[in-house]
Amino acid sequence: MAQDLRTEHKGRILAVKDLPTLPKVLDEVNRLVEDPESSTEQIAKVISYDQVLSAKVLKMVNSPIYGFPGRIASVQHALVLLGYNVIRGIIISTSVFDIMTQSMVGLWEHSVGCALACAEVARQAGFEDPEEYSVSGLLHDLGKVVATVQLPEIKTEIEQVIKDKDIGYRDAERQVLGFGHDRINAWLADHWNLPPKLREGMAHHHKPLSAEFYPAMACVVHVGDFLVRLMEYGSAGDDNVSALDPQALKLLKLGQSDLESILDGLCDKFIEVSDLSFD
Amino acid sequence: MADSTSICSFQRRIRCYAVTPDEELFEVLEDVWPEENAVWIQFPSTAEALEVLFTEPPDLLLVDDRLEGMKGADVVSLVKSENVYRQLPVVYCLAPELLDQVSWSKVEADEFLLLPVDAREARSRLSLTLCRVSRSLDANPLTRLPGNTTIIQRIQDLIDAKEEFGLAYVDLDHFKSFNDKYGFSRGDEVLLMSARILVNTVRGIKARYSFVGHVGGDDFVFILPLDIVEQGCAQVVERFDAIVPSFYDPEDQARGKIVSKDRQGKTREFPLMAVSIAVVANREAKLEHFGQASEIAMALKKKAKENPKSCYVLDRRHG
Numbered sequence: 001m002a003q004d005l006r007t008e009h010k011g012r013i014l015a016v017k018d019l020p021t022l023p024k025v026l027d028e029v030n031r032l033v034e035d036p037e038s039s040t041e042q043i044a045k046v047i048s049y050d051q052v053l054s055a056k057v058l059k060m061v062n063s064p065i066y067g068f069p070g071r072i073a074s075v076q077h078a079l080v081l082l083g084y085n086v087i088r089g090i091i092i093s094t095s096v097f098d099i100m101t102q103s104m105v106g107l108w109e110h111s112v113g114c115a116l117a118c119a120e121v122a123r124q125a126g127f128e129d130p131e132e133y134s135v136s137g138l139l140h141d142l143g144k145v146v147a148t149v150q151l152p153e154i155k156t157e158i159e160q161v162i163k164d165k166d167i168g169y170r171d172a173e174r175q176v177l178g179f180g181h182d183r184i185n186a187w188l189a190d191h192w193n194l195p196p197k198l199r200e201g202m203a204h205h206h207k208p209l210s211a212e213f214y215p216a217m218a219c220v221v222h223v224g225d226f227l228v229r230l231m232e233y234g235s236a237g238d239d240n241v242s243a244l245d246p247q248a249l250k251l252l253k254l255g256q257s258d259l260e261s262i263l264d265g266l267c268d269k270f271i272e273v274s275d276l277s278f279d
Numbered sequence: 280m281a282d283s284t285s286i287c288s289f290q291r292r293i294r295c296y297a298v299t300p301d302e303e304l305f306e307v308l309e310d311v312w313p314e315e316n317a318v319w320i321q322f323p324s325t326a327e328a329l330e331v332l333f334t335e336p337p338d339l340l341l342v343d344d345r346l347e348g349m350k351g352a353d354v355v356s357l358v359k360s361e362n363v364y365r366q367l368p369v370v371y372c373l374a375p376e377l378l379d380q381v382s383w384s385k386v387e388a389d390e391f392l393l394l395p396v397d398a399r400e401a402r403s404r405l406s407l408t409l410c411r412v413s414r415s416l417d418a419n420p421l422t423r424l425p426g427n428t429t430i431i432q433r434i435q436d437l438i439d440a441k442e443e444f445g446l447a448y449v450d451l452d453h454f455k456s457f458n459d460k461y462g463f464s465r466g467d468e469v470l471l472m473s474a475r476i477l478v479n480t481v482r483g484i485k486a487r488y489s490f491v492g493h494v495g496g497d498d499f500v501f502i503l504p505l506d507i508v509e510q511g512c513a514q515v516v517e518r519f520d521a522i523v524p525s526f527y528d529p530e531d532q533a534r535g536k537i538v539s540k541d542r543q544g545k546t547r548e549f550p551l552m553a554v555s556i557a558v559v560a561n562r563e564a565k566l567e568h569f570g571q572a573s574e575i576a577m578a579l580k581k582k583a584k585e586n587p588k589s590c591y592v593l594d595r596r597h598g
Contacts, residue, residue: 040483067471068526077522081472083479195525 006178013150013184014191020149021052022108022278023096029053033088043087044076049276051111051138052145056090057082058135059192069193073132103159105279107145109234111138112276116269117224118201120262125220125252136201136217137224141236143184143202144169147177162238169238170206182206208248219248227263233270286316287410289338290432293317298328298354299343299372304396308341311402325349332358336367339409341392344373352386359387368412370405372396421467422474424493430500433490434569437502441564442488445508447591448557448576449477449515451497452584456549460539461528469526469552470497473519477501480514505560512556512591519554520589527551555583556591 029046032038047053054075061078062069072078079087097104118137119130127133148155154176161172170180182203189199197214204211204218205225211218226244229236249255254262286293292315297308300323309319320337322328325346332340340358344351355371358364371388373381378393390408392401417426425433437444451473458466474493481489481501490502503511524532531537537549557579559572566572575594583592 036485066475068468071468071472071525072522073525077525080479080518080522081475083475084483 009151009154009177010179010187013146014187016146016150018093018095019052019056019146020095020097021050022104024278025050025053025108026091026094026096029091033084033091040079041076044079047079048075048115048135048138049112049273051108051142053091053094054135054138055142055188055192056094057087058194058198060086060090062193062195064193070195073135073195073198074129075135076131102279103235103237104145104148106235107141107237108278110228110236111141111234112273113228113231113233113270114138114140114221114224116273117227117262117266118220120265120269121220121223121227121252121254124258124262124265125216125254127216127220132197133201133217133220133224136198137221139198139202140185140205140221140225141181142188143181144173144237146188147173147181147184151177159237167238168240168242169236172238180206206242208245209251215251219251222248223252223254227259227266231263231266231270286312286406287413289316289409293338293409295319295339295341296322296328296332296337297341297343298322298325298346298351299341300324300345300347301343304343304372304394307396307398307401310398311405325354328354329357333364336364339368339370339405341370341372341405342388344371344377344394352381355386355388366412366416368408370408419493419495421470422493424474424478424491424499426493426495430490430492430494431569433492433502434572437488438561438564438566438569438572442561443505443564444488444502444561445505445511445593446559446561446572446576447501447503447508447512448559448580449473449499449501450555450580452553452555452587452589453549454497454552456537456539457526457552460537465526469523472522472526473497473499473554476515476518476522480518481511483514484511505562508558508560509591509593512558512593515556516554516589516591523552550587553587553589555580555586555589557583558591558593560594562594 025046029043029050032043032046047057057075057078058072061072061081066081072081115134115138119134122130122133157176158169158172161167161175162169165172170182173180182205186199186203189202197217200211200214201217201221205221208218208222209215222245226242228234229241295308295317297305297319299305299321305319305321311317322331325348342351342354346354351371351373355369358367358369368389370390370392371386372392372394374394389412390404392404417428418424419426434446451469454466454469457469477491477499481491481503484503484507486504486507488502488504492500494500501511527537535551537551539547539549541547557576559575559579561572579592579594583590
C-alpha cells in the first residue's frame with residue numbers, strides 16, 4: 001500500500017466531525033432526557049449500550065476544557081461530571097445513519113455483546129471495576145464505525161475482499177486501507193484524550209500481549225471479543241471466530257472451567273438484554 | 280427595569296467619577312440612575328481627579344478622551360497599570376472617528392461610550408460594565424464559580440428573606456497529601472472535578488433556589504432548601520467517592536492509599552481523599568447574620584473531620 005494513500009485515509013478518518021448512531025437508541029435516550037423523572041443511572045444505562053453515544057460523552061468529559069483529560073473511563077461518571085445540559089446538547093447534536101444497514105445493526109449488537117462479555121471476564125478474573133472493562137469492550141470496534149462513516153466507498157471494498165478471499169475483517173482492512181480498526185482506535189483514543197486503560201483495550205484487543213501499560217485490559221477485551229463471536233451474538237462484519245491467544249488466558253489466570261462459568265453468566269446476560277434491539 | 284431598585288448587585292448607593300470637561304455629558308450621566316442609587320462627581324481635568332481617585336476610588340470611573348494635559352487614554356492606562364486599582368471598572372468616552380485608532384490592548388478600558396452619549400445606551404452599558412466586573416472579579420480563577428463576596432451576599436439575602444435553607448460547607452480530606460505527592464496541576468484536576476460534581480448534583484435536585492460557590496482551595500459551599508439538603512449531601516459523598524480513585528496513579532488506586540516520603544525521608548501513608556460536609560441549618564429562620572452561620576459551620580466541620588471517610592454532619596440544633 002502506498003504510504004501517501006495510507007496517510008490520506010488516516011487524515012480523513014481523524015477528520016470525523018459527526019458520528020451518527022442508530023435511530024432506536026437515539027429515540028430512547030431522547031425520551032429519557034426529556035422526561036424530568038428519569039435518573040442519571042437510567043440515562044447512563046441506555047448510553048452504555050451505544051458505542052457512539054458512549055464515545056461522545058467520554059470524548060467530551062476528557063476534553064481539556066473540563067480540566068481533567070484522560071481521567072474518566074466510566075459512562076456513569078462522565079454523566080455525573082457533564083451534567084444534564086451538556087448531555088442534552090450532545091444528544092440533540094447527534095444524528096442517525098441515513099441508511100440503516102444490516103451490517104451496522106450487527107456491529108451494534110456485537111459491541112454490546114462484547115461489553116457484557118468483558119464485564120463477565122473481568123469479574124471472573126477478579127478485577128475490581130468491571131465497568132471500565134465493559135466500556136473498553138463496547139468501544140473495541142469503534143474504528144470500524146468511524147471508517148465506515150468517513151470512507152463509505154472503502155467499506156464496500158472491504159466487504160468484497162472478505163467475501164472473495166474469505167479472510168477476517170482486520171486483514172481485509174489492512175489490505176484495503178493500509179491499517180486495521182485497532183490502529184484507528186489508537187488514533188481516536190489519543191485524539192480524544194481517552195484514559196490510557198481504555199486506549200489499550202481498544203487498540204490491542206487483537207494482539208493483547210503487545211499492550212504496554214495495561215495488558216490485562218487488552219486481554220479481557222481479546223477474550224470478550226472471542227466469546228461473543230463464539231456465541232454468535234451480533235456480527236463483527238465477518239464470520240470468523242478469531243483465534244484465542246492462550247497467553248491472554250494465562251495472563252488473566254483463567255482456565256477452562258473459568259471460561260465455562262463466564263459463558264454461563266454471559267448466557268444469562270444475553271437473556272436479560274434480549275428485548276434490546278437496534279433495528 | 281430592575282435598576283430602579285438597585286444597580287447590579289450593589290446594596291448601597293454607588294459612587295461614580297466622571298473625568299470630563301463636558302457639562303452636557305455630565306448631565307446625561309447624572310440621569311442614568313436614580314439619585315438614591317448613584318452619585319456622580321465631576322472632575323473637569325485630570326489634575327483635579329487623580330488624588331481623589333487614588334485615595335477614595337469610586338465604584339465606576341468614566342474618562343473622557345477630550346482632556347487637557349494628560350490624555351484620556353493615559354488616565355485609563357495609569358489606573359489599570361496599578362494592581363490596587365486594576366479592578367476598578369473604567370469606561371472610556373470618545374468620538375466615533377477615533378475608534379479605528381484605539382488599541383484596546385493598550386487602553387485597558389472595560390467599556391466605551393461614543394460621543395455624543397445617548398442616555399438609554401449609556402444606562403445599559405454602564406450597568407453591564409458594573410455587573411461584568413463584579414462577576415469576573417469574584418469568580419474563582421480555577422473553577423469560575425462565584426467567590427466569597429457573592430457567597431456571603433447570597434447567604435445574607437436568604438437570611439433576610441427568612442428562608443429555611445441548608446448551608447453546606449464542603450472540603451476535601453487529605454487534599455494536601457495528594458498535592459504533595461502528585462503536584463499542583465493534578466490537585467487542580469481534583470478541584471475541577473469536585474466543582475463539577477457539586478454543580479451538577481445541586482442543579483440536578485429540583486429546588487426553588489440553589490447555589491454553589493468556591494471559597495478557595497479545597498473549600499466549597501452549596502445551598503439548598505433545608506428539607507432537601509441532606510439528599511444533596513448524600514449524593515455528593517457517593518459521587519465523589521466513586522470518581523476520585525480515577526485521579527490517582529494505578530498503583531495507589533490498587534492500594535487504596537498513597538505512599539510517599541516526608542521531608543525526613545520517612546515513608547508515610549495517606550488514605551485516598553474524602554469529602555467532608557458540614558451543614559448549617561437555618562431552621563425556623565433563626566439566623567440573623569452571616570457571621571452566625573460561619574461560626575456554627577466551623578464547629579460542625581470539626582465534627583465532620585473526625586470521620587476519616589467521606590461524610591456529612593447536619594446541624595441538629597433547634598432554636
